[in-house]
Amino acid sequence: MQKLSYLKPQTLKEALGYLKEYGEKVKPYAGGTDLMVQLREGSSRLKDVEYLMDVQALPELRGIEVREDSIRIGAMTSHTEVNESEVLRKHVPFLSIASSTVGSTQIRNKGTVGGNICNASPAADTLSPFVALNARLVVVSVDGEREVMVKDAMEKAGKLKLAPHEMVTSILIDRIDDYSTAFIKLGRRKALAISRMNAAVALKMENGVIAAARIAPGCVFSTPDRVEKAEALIVGKAPSAALFEEAGKAVSEEMIARTGIRWSTEYKKPVIEALIQRALCRAAGLPED
Incomplete structure (x- = not known):
């Protein structure tokens, strides 16, 4: 060492x-x-x-604060704190669920959401819900402060678009109180596993139809992102398993368009389609099978 x-x-x-x-x-x-x-x-x-x-002695990196249209999460907030936060369980439950799937109890107690993002692994469990929440990193330096979208912050696997003299102090996320959400993770085993793929979705319902949707697949793109094509496909329509199956196919098509056909595509395509469909059904309160 x-x-x-x-x-x-x-x-x-x-x-x-x-x-x-x-x-x-x-x-x-x-x-x-x-x-x-x-x-x-x-x-x-x-x-x-x-x-x-x-940086554990810095209070600016701690805390969860509800604002008028956003929630601030200190970068040093642990996964256990995110999972157990009544505020986050109320306003953004799929983020709490995602944090509950990270590693072991010991890792969740010590590991932080800021570290989960800054480590810049495409397989990070919290990335997809953060992307679905339009999360912004608050980045500070001696020269001042700026914000950058989480989905735009990753230069490549393992590297964020931060200058050497900058650091992340907090994450700002949208308040989506009137949405229902879901997070589903696929790992090699039921515990102590990083995501092979995952899905974070949020649906806003009005008069029995989908008024707004956010769909963020995990571990399928080189950098995290939402799939607007799939979101647009389901907005304005009544939720159904058949509709959500179409959304899953739209996500797999976007995956192939961005990453090409690879040796793993034959496996990933049907799996991400199924994860998206199941997550949307769960968010809409429909049977998942």
């Missing part, structure tokens, strides 16, 4: 100063559940890192 120096800033200003001074040589961390694995494996992601910066 490489030798590293340890930094523990007591204020956000001090942390941003370290980032400005050391740039790519410093790696911020909170839970460290992915970082420790990368260190043990000698990951190339850390080849230039000389300092580990523990």
Whole structure:
């Protein structure tokens, strides 16, 4: 394991100063559940890192706050906190469900939603609900603050579009109080598994028809995104298993259009179609079989 120096800033200003001074040589961390694995494996992601910066003392990275049209989630909020939050269970239940599927109890207690995003793995369980919620990262540096959509933040697997002197302090998500939501994950086993594929959906019903829809498949694109073609297909129509089957096919068509035909496509195509259909049925209160 490489030798590293340890930094523990007591204020956000001090942390941003370290980032400005050391740039790519410093790696911020909170839970460290992915970082420790990368260190043990000698990951190339850390080849230039000389300092580990523990940000657990920074209050700006904590807390869940309901605003008029959004909810702020501190980047250092653990998966357990997201899963157990009455606020999030009420307003965005599929995000709480997604966090409940991450790793083991120990990992959920230490691992954070900010880390889940910043690790930039396409298989991260919370990415698809965050994308469905139009999540924005609040990114800060000594030069100021900016927001970037989560779906636009990933440059490629393992890398976010952040400058070396920037860090994520919180995530802003839409309030969708009048939507019903669902999250379904497919893993190699029932527990302690990363997603092979998943689906996060949200439906707004008015007078028996779908007034608005959000469909975000997980682990099927190189970077996370919603499928607007599938959303448009079901809006204005009454929910049904047949309609949602069409939506699933629209998602698989979009997957193939973006990623091409691969050795895994024969498996992924019917699976993502089934996951989308099941998630939409669940959100609409229809039988899933």
